[in-house]
Amino acid sequence: MRKLCGTDWGANERILKNIYVQGVRPHMEYASSAWSSASNTGLQTLDRVQNQALRIITRGMRSTPIQQMEKITGIQPLKERRDTKIIQQAQKFLCTEDSAMKGRMKDLARGRLKRSSFVHQAKRLRKGLKDMPSNVLPLTYIPEQTPWKEPKTHIEIKRTVPGVYSIKEQSDVEKRTAAMATIEDLYPVEAWTRIYTDGSATNAIQNGGAGIYIQYPNAEKDTISIPTGIHCSNYEAEACAIIEAATHLAEKTPQTNQVVFLTDALFSKVSRCGGFSLRVKLCHLVQ
Incomplete structure (x- = not known):
């Protein structure tokens, strides 16, 4: 992104934002619901990467407030996105009948470790969302779909017709x-x-x-x-x-x-x- 952002030439804000949103941020958010309970030091490292990208996109100085740059670019804070993914993953666990995590989500008990787990984070976030439905409908079971496997049915595609030649040779x-x-x-x-x-x-x-x-x-x-x-x-x-x-x-x-x-x-x-x-x-x- 630095190479694309020059003083006399370079990509505009829209292109720089697309590069970050589509190429950089997905790597930082991969499986974020699994490691969302990491230490604040580790999470702040990712926040600094996004802050640096915001400065490149907006050409802002280091003293520019992060919240203002997020509003200008329309890029959501990483913490909010992580919290959203936690809620989504928790809902999936609650909707899955045969999931081992479903019982843990319901029977929640505080352990002796101070660091919170995914389950405790989900419970904390759900308490703050008053509109979150308490009764969750189970997901409908769908058999495994494997369209990439070749079925037994034989299909042959013929691209030519015997006796039919070029346009000029036949009427x-x-x-x-x-x-x-x-x-x-x-x-x-x-x-x-x-x-x-x-x-x-x-x-x-x-x-x-x-x-x-x-x-x-x-x-x-x-x-x-x-x-x-x-x-x-x-x-x-x-x-x-x-x-x-x-x-x-x-x-x-x-x-x-x-x-x-x-x-x-x-x-x-x-x-x-x-x-x-x-x-x-x-x-x-x-x-």
Whole structure:
């Protein structure tokens, strides 16, 4: 931060604040609820680091009051942030039925050591918060989610269509004929569930929509159309169409284990969606 803050040139206050808030402070606050009962000497060392950052951001002198610099920059004192994290962690313990800390939070007894523990700090802070609810609802148990593990369902992504070449070599009719022949040859309707999906948005950024057409082996057909959001890109609309189709199929009685998605949304299939790949999400939906 010192190198970025020069006398004749350098980053402005906003950039310096972002550097500190996003790059420096997280290291000082990592697992702060676990070591919040450390000695005042150790905690004051961290406070001095933030005070130094405040002077760099505001170009303040050493005599500038810390509270004024915190107000100017909008940076919360570390002690307040530590207290907030203690309250949050204590609430998590109280909401978790099988947590060993839940009993300790309720049956609190002063030990012989003078230094307070996390439990005593949480009790002290809760007393000062009159609006804190006394009855805490337990957290709903959710089975462990492991989307990074490959499920048993096999999904194969094909990026090309046999018989379809470059735009200049074939007309639209020739490409359509080759595509239809490939579908009939590789995915006969008697053995496969065919799902056609498409999605788009106005000017590629707003009022998205998705369309789905499903052909079942017993000649049954489903047609679905859904809005995908006012602020929506083409990619999001395409991804929503595929996910909605898979969800709809998973809720129906399966007629065959073989399903083919016929879509032009190659980017949606191979990219990451919502933190993990769309391919893995489809596996968990249809398995």
